[in-house]
Amino acid sequence: MRNAQVETTRDSVGSAEAAGAGPTRRRLAPAERTPQILAAALEEFAERGYAGASMAAVAARAGVTKGLIYHYFPGKADLFKAVVRSCVQPVFSEAERFIAVFEGPKAELLRGLIEFAYARVAAERRERVLFKLIIAEADRFPELAAFYDAEVLSRALPLVRGVLRAGVEAGEFRPEVGDGAGLAPVLMAPATMASIWQMMLGEGRAPDLAAMREAHVDLVLRGLLRPGAPLG
């Protein structure tokens, strides 16, 4: 028995009903439960960081018990990685589709990509927070850094370099741009930093997004286009 001295963690009675969005409590197919848990975990991680997040809180947000979380994910670290993974996928699909579909001068494509990046920064606070988390936890989770490398940088940079190369080949961009190895990260950085600044300082105090976007596009096109080409 051993009941007398029990100290009862008893996390937040009744919170299940109130906390999670859903009316859940009943058996659900994994295909429904998994995203529900992932969403709850994203919220919790985003708000409190990795170490600060608690599995109990994730469970409460999802409206299930801690045990169930462990039924679906081996542990906190795996849950975290699953969350990250589930968030990063759709961004790239979108960007890749954008590039594939685009018709017109490469300069316009590049402008479009930059504007797409700034647009994402403006929307989707969630995602940016996740990016912060990856930064913050990268050296405690070497796999996370590897993951960021594999799923973000190593997908994004070639995308940009592809556009640069295409522009050079089309005779739009100055040939010195070459394969864009050094330039691609320079082009990506401002929108990324804009995201971080927004996240840290809020819209009020962070550098103005629209102004950065304009200056960025302007600088890039002037810097890349052959002398005499029109800015679009």
Place this chain on the structure above:
Amino acid sequence: MRNAQVETTRDSVGSAEAAGAGPTRRRLAPAERTPQILAAALEEFAERGYAGASMAAVAARAGVTKGLIYHYFPGKADLFKAVVRSCVQPVFSEAERFIAVFEGPKAELLRGLIEFAYARVAAERRERVLFKLIIAEADRFPELAAFYDAEVLSRALPLVRGVLRAGVEAGEFRPEVGDGAGLAPVLMAPATMASIWQMMLGEGRAPDLAAMREAHVDLVLRGLLRPGAPLG
């Protein structure tokens, strides 16, 4: 929280004597103890993040006992803020001096500043880690964001804008640059992101620093200089 893989127990009986490598044990004036504790705390926070850091570990690194930490700082949060505060002073003095002393075309000054920024990225890991910490903890410690705003951004951006404005006035830069409000953060971002990437991925996998620097300088100068002006 300290994950499962931790195998050292830092706080068991008798370990105190052995713990700190340092020679301390004697009564010390606050003026000496304080920096000692701050240094230890910087190490610990840098390695493990805010939530991951433990007061016991800070004490052990400092070669004192937990109790003493509380003698000097009201709590963990205050200790953290004190650490950050004590660390971000000297960088700007250097940049400001560089600008003040510089003689020659503004384009060269700008190039010098950019190169200075990349140089700092290459050195001083400690600093970058602190920057990471500020990012990671900013929304749990609003004062931290305010501090970053006041002591970093609000000092760095005007510096850059000053140079841009001077270049426009000197007739070196295109007049459309204006007051540089949008452009300054765009110029700062790549070196900053380079720092973050280096920190996350290490020298091996992060985008190459030298290549970024060259591409960055090249892009900026081509994008800013009046048509026909020499690149230097």
Place this chain on the structure above:
Amino acid sequence: MRNAQVETTRDSVGSAEAAGAGPTRRRLAPAERTPQILAAALEEFAERGYAGASMAAVAARAGVTKGLIYHYFPGKADLFKAVVRSCVQPVFSEAERFIAVFEGPKAELLRGLIEFAYARVAAERRERVLFKLIIAEADRFPELAAFYDAEVLSRALPLVRGVLRAGVEAGEFRPEVGDGAGLAPVLMAPATMASIWQMMLGEGRAPDLAAMREAHVDLVLRGLLRPGAPLG
């Protein structure tokens, strides 16, 4: 409880399919399922002890799901008792047959029995482990102690005492041996302890089995035979 060093999660989503090496999955008659589960449970209990064993692991070893275990056994305790019960039958039949069949001096019969006991120690690790389990769990499961009494001790001791009495009656053993009430357990103990030591320490570090057997036989015969009787 399962300690910290455990690294496999045995129960996460989707693992069920992969878990059991066995081919089962189909509906089976109870007569086939029961021994399958008992075998799996024996392995698990033997390896991890009662408290350390997990129903999930038993299920996995048996290639079925936890639910099914509960279909066949009311709970963990019952499963454990069923395992023990199913395992201790055949040893005694053999010893009893040996005695019944034997012809020759009782001293030789006793020597034969002792050697039989040591021989069993050398073989059959499984059995010894079960004996260990009975010892370990006896006072949490009083029926288990009763079972050991009834099925092991109360069968073995009379066997030995029968031989002793027969030897006294035959004039081989000193009459002081009497009914062997005190002596029988003394005679049984060394082989039993040899088993325990082997189990705990392995063949390398445990007292040497052959040396014990020789010394044991020698001591017993010298101690029991009438003065002047040959040792055989």
Place this chain on the structure above:
Amino acid sequence: MRNAQVETTRDSVGSAEAAGAGPTRRRLAPAERTPQILAAALEEFAERGYAGASMAAVAARAGVTKGLIYHYFPGKADLFKAVVRSCVQPVFSEAERFIAVFEGPKAELLRGLIEFAYARVAAERRERVLFKLIIAEADRFPELAAFYDAEVLSRALPLVRGVLRAGVEAGEFRPEVGDGAGLAPVLMAPATMASIWQMMLGEGRAPDLAAMREAHVDLVLRGLLRPGAPLG
């Protein structure tokens, strides 16, 4: 973290006062706390086995909080080993003193040792339970087996062999006894098994201790002494 905001309900009256035997609650010197905790742990482990024991219950028995247990011992496993260690020491000291001090024929010394062993079995249930635990947990804690080897067997066997050798040298025992390598464990086994049987079956059903002792002494002396020597 998630710690600062807690306001501590601070009720929890009584549990400490009521639970442990002691009146403790105040600061105590480690020299006093340690044995208190060890005693509590011995009780708990003895009653519930290693896996079945709970740190919370140990703490409650000791009248302290779980945290304090971890202040004194790195973890459950270490606590267990400390308990074992603290129980095994005094037995041997006693036996060693007994041998060192003894004067008279070696046969009498051996009889004395055997009787000492049975006497310990009769007293001190605690100790026997601990021995059971060592057996039960030995193969989950290889160090425990090693410990048993080092601290028990490797001390006890030489003790016995020393007496045997001395008896041979004194011309009391038959020279065939030799160095007692095989014989020593055979001599130790019955008292040890008597302990195990007592523990498992209780005084009522286990083989009678006094009868075993008499038969054991008798068998050993008759088996060892030179023909014609008096039994004492």
Place this chain on the structure above:
DNA sequence: AATGAATGAGAATTCATTCAT
């Protein structure tokens, strides 16, 4: 007969913090 989603009650352990010495 069989599955596996879901629960709930602990388990070990960690840690910021307090306070007697």
Place this chain on the structure above:
DNA sequence: AATGAATGAATTCTCATTCAT
């Protein structure tokens, strides 16, 4: 000023068991 014993609450994770399917 400094120690370190002691607390108490939270944290991650485990597991026997139930039950809808």
